[in-house]
Amino acid sequence: MTKQNQKPNKNLLIAVVAVLAVLILLALFVWPGFLKGAPKRELNVYNWGEYIDKNVLTAFEQANDVKINYSLFSSNEEMYTKLMSGASYDVIIPSDYMIERLIKEGKLQKLDKKVVTNLDNLTDGVLNMAYDPDNSYSVPYLWQTVGIVYDTTKISEKEMEAQGFEAFRNPAYKGHVYMYDSERDGFMVALKALGYSANTSNRDELNAAYEWLREMDKAVAPSYVTDEVIDAMANGEKWMALVYSGDAAYILSQNPNMSYCTPYQGTNVAVDAMVIPANAANPELANQFIKFILDDENSLLISQEVGYASANKNVLAELSGPEGDYEGNVAYVPRAGYEKDEYYVDIPEDLRGLYSEMWIKVKLHE
Amino acid sequence: MERKKKSLGFFFSRGYLLLVLLFIYLPIAYVVVFSFNSSKSLTNFTGFSLQWYENMFKDRTMLESIRTTVVVAVIATAVSTVIGTVTAIGLSKARPLIRAMVLETNNLPVLNPDIVTAIGMMLLFIVPGVQLSMTTLVIAHITFCTPYVILTIMPKLRQLDDNVAEAAMDLGASPFKALTKVILPQIYPAILSGALIAFSMSFDDFVISFFTAGVGINNISMYVYSMKRYNPSVNALSTLIVVVVTLILVLVNVIPHFRDKKIKREDPET
Numbered sequence: 001m002t003k004q005n006q007k008p009n010k011n012l013l014i015a016v017v018a019v020l021a022v023l024i025l026l027a028l029f030v031w032p033g034f035l036k037g038a039p040k041r042e043l044n045v046y047n048w049g050e051y052i053d054k055n056v057l058t059a060f061e062q063a064n065d066v067k068i069n070y071s072l073f074s075s076n077e078e079m080y081t082k083l084m085s086g087a088s089y090d091v092i093i094p095s096d097y098m099i100e101r102l103i104k105e106g107k108l109q110k111l112d113k114k115v116v117t118n119l120d121n122l123t124d125g126v127l128n129m130a131y132d133p134d135n136s137y138s139v140p141y142l143w144q145t146v147g148i149v150y151d152t153t154k155i156s157e158k159e160m161e162a163q164g165f166e167a168f169r170n171p172a173y174k175g176h177v178y179m180y181d182s183e184r185d186g187f188m189v190a191l192k193a194l195g196y197s198a199n200t201s202n203r204d205e206l207n208a209a210y211e212w213l214r215e216m217d218k219a220v221a222p223s224y225v226t227d228e229v230i231d232a233m234a235n236g237e238k239w240m241a242l243v244y245s246g247d248a249a250y251i252l253s254q255n256p257n258m259s260y261c262t263p264y265q266g267t268n269v270a271v272d273a274m275v276i277p278a279n280a281a282n283p284e285l286a287n288q289f290i291k292f293i294l295d296d297e298n299s300l301l302i303s304q305e306v307g308y309a310s311a312n313k314n315v316l317a318e319l320s321g322p323e324g325d326y327e328g329n330v331a332y333v334p335r336a337g338y339e340k341d342e343y344y345v346d347i348p349e350d351l352r353g354l355y356s357e358m359w360i361k362v363k364l365h366e
Numbered sequence: 367m368e369r370k371k372k373s374l375g376f377f378f379s380r381g382y383l384l385l386v387l388l389f390i391y392l393p394i395a396y397v398v399v400f401s402f403n404s405s406k407s408l409t410n411f412t413g414f415s416l417q418w419y420e421n422m423f424k425d426r427t428m429l430e431s432i433r434t435t436v437v438v439a440v441i442a443t444a445v446s447t448v449i450g451t452v453t454a455i456g457l458s459k460a461r462p463l464i465r466a467m468v469l470e471t472n473n474l475p476v477l478n479p480d481i482v483t484a485i486g487m488m489l490l491f492i493v494p495g496v497q498l499s500m501t502t503l504v505i506a507h508i509t510f511c512t513p514y515v516i517l518t519i520m521p522k523l524r525q526l527d528d529n530v531a532e533a534a535m536d537l538g539a540s541p542f543k544a545l546t547k548v549i550l551p552q553i554y555p556a557i558l559s560g561a562l563i564a565f566s567m568s569f570d571d572f573v574i575s576f577f578t579a580g581v582g583i584n585n586i587s588m589y590v591y592s593m594k595r596y597n598p599s600v601n602a603l604s605t606l607i608v609v610v611v612t613l614i615l616v617l618v619n620v621i622p623h624f625r626d627k628k629i630k631r632e633d634p635e636t
Contacts (some may be wrong), residue, residue, distance in 0.1 A: 024440060024441060032539035050593040069583075070427055085577075178583050235410060
């Protein structure tokens with residue numbers, strides 16, 4: 001009995017240990033850089049997930065004989081935390097308001113414009129934004145506006161353009177509306193509709209926006225959604241939805257009945273741009289990388305892969321022009337140079353609680 | 367009458383079981399089906415295609431994240447299983463006060479929210495100036511896996527008859543032999559389940575990995591979580607993981623079965 005019970009157990013134990021040992025050895029050998037010759041130059045790039053064509057990375061590696069360590073973040077705040085922990089990156093691609101904060105805190109270094117010589121590729125809409133007035137710290141990457149995707153078989157273009165954000169309070173659309181579930185974007189809609197700045201810290205204006213949103217909730221009873229809105233609108237499930245233009249471009253390409261309206265009341269323009277942190281280990285290579293990304297062919301690959309508007313004017317023209325991927329797609333090229341459009345500034349600390357509290361109340365129909 | 371009653375209960379229990387199984391497996395089935403979708407849509411199945419699998423194998427960040435996850439999980443499992451087993455055996459022989467103290471300390475990281483462990487780990491590394499890297503990631507994983515191993519092995523050790531190990535030593539076994547020939551074989555199933563729990567904890571961890579991984583290191587969870595737009599290749603990746611896990615489970619369950627049969631055939635007198 002005992003003999004039989006022990007023998008297989010012992011064998012199994014040895015087998016398990018052996019397998020583990022082999023796996024560890026294998027893992028160590030497979031690990032890049034292990035047991036390899038002289039280390040290559042390295043470039044640490046920190047970007048949003050699924051926000052590049054990876055062939056561009058490989059092309060840069062081959063052209064410059066470097067290895068790119070590519071890290072991912074899902075929000076500006078997450079990126080900021082990581083940067084504050086002392087991690088050293090060479091190129092980061094955060095959004096407008098975060099760049100403003102990083103500049104103010106002295107966390108960025110200036111671009112070397114002797115290396116980044118192709119800044120005239122940039123389209124006017126993203127040039128010299130208020131957060132970095134002469135583009136001395138940042139080179140725009142992709143950008144978009146917030147607007148309304150609508151079904152042209154239910155709402156005519158004329159009707160939609162005339163209403164803009166007020167369409168969210170038109171009782172005729174009750175039950176056919178998606179609202180993006182983001183307090184910042186929700187309040188932007190209300191503040192813009194009322195003619196205020198989306199970055200206001202005036203409490204009376206915020207209260208007025210809150211009342212506007214409550215009326216919206218009553219008038220159209222929207223479904224509050226996040227990214228599932230993209231698929232839903234591509235399937236034509238409702239008449240209208242608040243979306244970012246990059247996602248709208250995809251929806252329009254899937255469903256020919258859909259169109260996109262950038263409201264006349266003004267809206268949010270969101271720019272993601274490449275910057276070099278002050279503690280970058282390899283700023284020279286970082287500048288070369290930024291120039292490389294801004295080159296027409298690489299910007300083209302990135303914009304095609306991600307589907308958001310390029311900051312490169314030649315790419316914008318090519319993709320929206322004849323035979324381009326986005327020919328006739330009104331959502332692809334964001335509105336530029338419109339006076340009432342603005343980018344987000346950080347909500348002051350003391351108003352953050354107020355924002356989320358009021359947004360929850362709106363959603364609870366209180 | 368009685369027969370009818372029985373069948374009602376029968377249907378109710380089967381129905382209940384079916385419902386439970388549906389809840390567990392329907393989401394997985396959904397992911398598997400949509401990994402073969404020919405379009406990017408997550409709700410419309412437009413036709414069969416293998417493009418997301420192709421994309422997955424072409425995607426260097428995704429492949430790197432798979433490699434990172436597997437390497438970290440294997441090392442963390444191996445080390446934490448050894449540490450956990452040794453600790454548990456030691457504790458079973460320790461004085462009750464010490465055992466109680468160590469076990470309470472051991473429970474703390476299990477009950478603690480991951481985010482607290484994660485920030486704590488990060489501070490532990492960066493305050494003395496240690497650069498976050500692959501090594502810090504592995505250390506963090508070993509740290510949060512070990513308590514689970516100890517927790518799984520302790521109950522099994524309590525069931526053991528102390529006299530068996532003593533008898534082995536009476537019969538001339540050295541303490542080390544008693545450990546490897548008597549104690550370890552008896553608690554072997556618990557060690558295996560401890561290792562499996564450690565592996566799965568490490569495999570799908572996001573929070574702790576995010577705060578302790580160095581520059582350029584992403585595991586699968588970090589990769590999926592950071593996606594600005596959903597990439598259906600994740601469905602393909604999940605399907606692959608499900609297939610691998612199923613295969614391992616089948617092998618683990620089938621191999622002992624065959625081996626037992628073989629042993630029986632070899633010495634039929636017992």
